[in-house]
Amino acid sequence: DGGITQSPKYLFRKEGQNVTLSCEQNLNHDAMYWYRQDPGQGLRLIYYSQIVNDFQKGDIAEGYSVSREKKESFPLTVTSAQKNPTAFYLCASRSGQADNSPLHFGNGTRLTVT
Amino acid sequence: GQNIDQPTEMTATEGAIVQINCTYQTSGFNGLFWYQQHAGEAPTFLSYNVLDGLEEKGRFSSFLSRSKGYSYLLLKELQMKDSASYLCAVLDSNYQLIWGAGTKLIIKP
Numbered sequence: 001d002g003g004i005t006q007s008p009k010y011l012f013r014k015e016g017q018n019v020t021l022s023c024e025q026n027l028n029h030d031a032m033y034w035y036r037q038d039p040g041q042g043l044r045l046i047y048y049s050q051i052v053n054d055f056q057k058g059d060i061a062e063g064y065s066v067s068r069e070k071k072e073s074f075p076l077t078v079t080s081a082q083k084n085p086t087a088f089y090l091c092a093s094r095s096g097q098a099d100n101s102p103l104h105f106g107n108g109t110r111l112t113v114t
Numbered sequence: 115g116q117n118i119d120q121p122t123e124m125t126a127t128e129g130a131i132v133q134i135n136c137t138y139q140t141s142g143f144n145g146l147f148w149y150q151q152h153a154g155e156a157p158t159f160l161s162y163n164v165l166d167g168l169e170e171k172g173r174f175s176s177f178l179s180r181s182k183g184y185s186y187l188l189l190k191e192l193q194m195k196d197s198a199s200y201l202c203a204v205l206d207s208n209y210q211l212i213w214g215a216g217t218k219l220i221i222k223p
Contacts, residue, residue, distance in 0.1 A: 042118065042213035043157075043201070090156065098209045100145045100164065105156035 002027045006091050006106035013085075013113050021076045021109045023091035029104070031097040032074040036060065037088040037108075046089075049074055050097040078111065085113045116140045118214035120202050125220045126192055134187045134200050134217045142207020148176055148187045149201040151216065157201055160187070189219075197221045 004025045013019045025032065031050050035043040045058030049068040063082025068074055074093075078085045088110050092103040119137045126132040138146070145164035149157035163169055163178035163185060175188040187200055202214040 040122070040215055042215045043203075043211075044213075045210070088154075100162065100205055100209075102147060102159040102162060103157075103211070105158070107156045108154070110154075 004091060004093055004104055004106035006089075006109050008109060009107065011109055011111045013111070015113055016080045017113075018077055018079050019085075019111065019113075021078070021089055021091075021111070023074045023076065023106055024072055025074075025091075025093045025104075025106075026072060027093055027095075027104060028071070029093035029095050030071070031094050032068070033092045033094075033103065034058075034064075034066065034074070034076045035090045035092065037090055043090065046076065048097070078113075085111060087111060116204075116206065116212045118202055118204060118212055120200075120214040120217045122215070123218045123220065125222060126189075128192055128194060128221055128223050130192050131188065131190050132192060132219065134189070134202075134219065136185045136187070136202035136214055138183050138185070138202070138204045138212070138214075140204045140206045140212055143180060144205040144207065144209060146176075146178055146185050147203045147205070147211070148185075149203065151199045151201060153198075160200075192221050194221050194223070 007022045033048045034046040047066040049055040065077045091106040094101045117139045148160040151157040161176040168177045173190045199216040201216045203211045
């Protein structure tokens with residue numbers, strides 16, 4: 001079955017450490033996204049990528065970095081510069097950026113930084 | 115600025131009907147999505163509306179009025195498994211999704 005896999009489901013890190021969240025899709029989708037979800041707030045876009053080797057900042061990109069070396073993979077690094085990294089992170093994809101196809105989501109990674 | 119408003123929380127009884135409203139103000143409009151999200155899980159796609167009117171899909175229906183910047187999700191014959199958050203999202207003129215904060219629906223027996 002096609003889908004999006006995020007790993008790990010839970011991640012714990014000490015403050016000051018960088019951490020990378022994995023996202024893999026086998027849906028053959030061109031567009032991939034990273035969102036952050038905090039209680040009482042809507043999903044906020046961190047980064048998105050429309051095609052391999054290209055990505056764009058979203059609304060809250062500061063303190064995060066991404067790469068898109070393969071169509072299937074879009075890892076997110078949470079750097080020590082991110083002031084409040086503890087959150088639920090969701091990766092998503094859809095067939096294209098400039099269309100109305102629905103997003104498909106991974107199961108999320110809950111990151112806790114202490 | 116762009117804004118999506120939904121009630122924070124609603125409570126309904128098993129077997130009943132509930133309507134979850136969503137109002138929006140966005141830069142352009144290319145459609146409105148509803149997603150369901152159980153606690154700690156991924157959002158799953160429920161419906162997409164781009165034309166005015168009602169779209170029915172089993173127990174769930176979604177309505178859109180573009181002139182009023184308004185949509186609702188109607189859930190019939192509520193089941194306990196419908197307890198979840200319901201997210202409204204609008205696709206703006208740049209095909210970016212603008213998300214509401216979600217409505218937590220509590221179903222009581």
